Amino acid sequence: MKLLDGKLMATQIKAEIASDVQQSFLNKGLPVPHIAAVLVGDDPASQSYIAGKEKACKEVGFISSVYRYPVTITQEKLIEVIRFLNDDTEIDGLIVQLPLPKHIDENKIIEQIKPQKDIDGFHPVNIGRMVLGLPCFLPATPKGILTLLERYQIETTGKNCVVLGRSHIVGSPISILLSRKSTIGNATVTLCHSHTPNITSITSQADILIVAMGKLGFVTADMVKQDAVVIDVGIHRIPSDETKSGFKLKGDVDFEKVSRKCSYITPVPGGVGLMTVVSLLQNTILAAKKVIY
């Protein structure tokens, strides 16, 4: 078994991005890429995600700015904010940290983001273009999975790929991407979800198994084919006496037992999660260079 080491990959790619910032922007006297993030309310998980993104921006030499609003902000006001940031030519990438408070329609907000700045790849135009195989910003987590498969030179063409979970941000787009006519693609993909009755009989035939269910330790060794490639997108905080922080991160896969059976596996932490932020940075470079639109 080999680890698909998201930490190592993320470090390598961030170094490549930092060097690109130097060469393609600083050396040419151009402004460096700039991500603006909108954060509503004070949810600790959202705060921590935003902090992670700011840190990553700093590491590669991007500018980042965070626009913070109280949880009471109206939908109309938030739309105004987004329009203002859309029009700011100094901002290349614009993200709105989810979830938003319940009185705000997330879809309405996402549709307000200019597709040209939608580095999260959540706007319908970017998703539609993804389905059609046209240039677009790919959603960050699926893009991170493709990057891992590509960098570890894992063949996907003709492989039997099973995706567990049909969320709009992971399961559904990765199932679309892996069946596309593309080098990292051309797989036969089966998308399973809460209504799939016989999941084990399906997963146990998978050459590549992508797990994004949001259920702690859902995938056990008996569900996995010998020598499969296993990608674990789940992330759960569980209490632990062994760590200083008092908790441990675990995934949707029973890592200890499944890892003995498969050829490649992503650890949690240190797997897909770190690749997600890297994808955001890559999308921002594309936005700043105006490669997509």
Next chain:
Amino acid sequence: MKLLDGKLMATQIKAEIASDVQQSFLNKGLPVPHIAAVLVGDDPASQSYIAGKEKACKEVGFISSVYRYPVTITQEKLIEVIRFLNDDTEIDGLIVQLPLPKHIDENKIIEQIKPQKDIDGFHPVNIGRMVLGLPCFLPATPKGILTLLERYQIETTGKNCVVLGRSHIVGSPISILLSRKSTIGNATVTLCHSHTPNITSITSQADILIVAMGKLGFVTADMVKQDAVVIDVGIHRIPSDETKSGFKLKGDVDFEKVSRKCSYITPVPGGVGLMTVVSLLQNTILAAKKVIY
């Protein structure tokens, strides 16, 4: 075996639409729905498709107008035409008959159509919204398949569904639609294509098999599970002594033998093809009533 009778369904639905035109438009003194079609060149198949759409419009009481241009029209001029039709408030639905001549970029043209008038459901915004489960114009052929399944009360939730072919207009969207969280959906979908090595072992497990390969008679009885539901999207003209026209229409499925084994099957002709035009009419009603946008 029962036929999924596209001809019967299309007739029924067209009668419903005609009655809706009377009640929701004529009786209220509102202008009836209006489809504008753009036809470039003189490809006989395209001419015949357009004629079919005009006939269907007449049957339900829609206005239809066809804008014909020579094969030599430039991309710039065609974009101008589309912008003009986008702005014409008397037009509810706008279709550009494909294929376009090779010097014109089809994707560029489709992206010019106002999503609010895109009754073909080909614009990235509509495809993206489809993926996200938001209100949108569904692409006509997949929508026709959903309508057949719905009207024949075929359960899809929890079923094993296999789609053959990953085209942008049929295979790919129907695979997305059937796995969505929706009454006609919630199936476990596997999307197969030219890179799938062991197609028979996959199709023979399908409760619902949707065939959109474009290969005459590709699906034989040994590939089909006993009592499966089989939807044949293929359409091939083959020479025949038995008909006045000198040809017969056949599908991607070996109807004679497969029909003996399955519970439901669409005939060719008289199956999915006729539902496609009906979907266009349904989308136009939605556009005229401004239900989606």
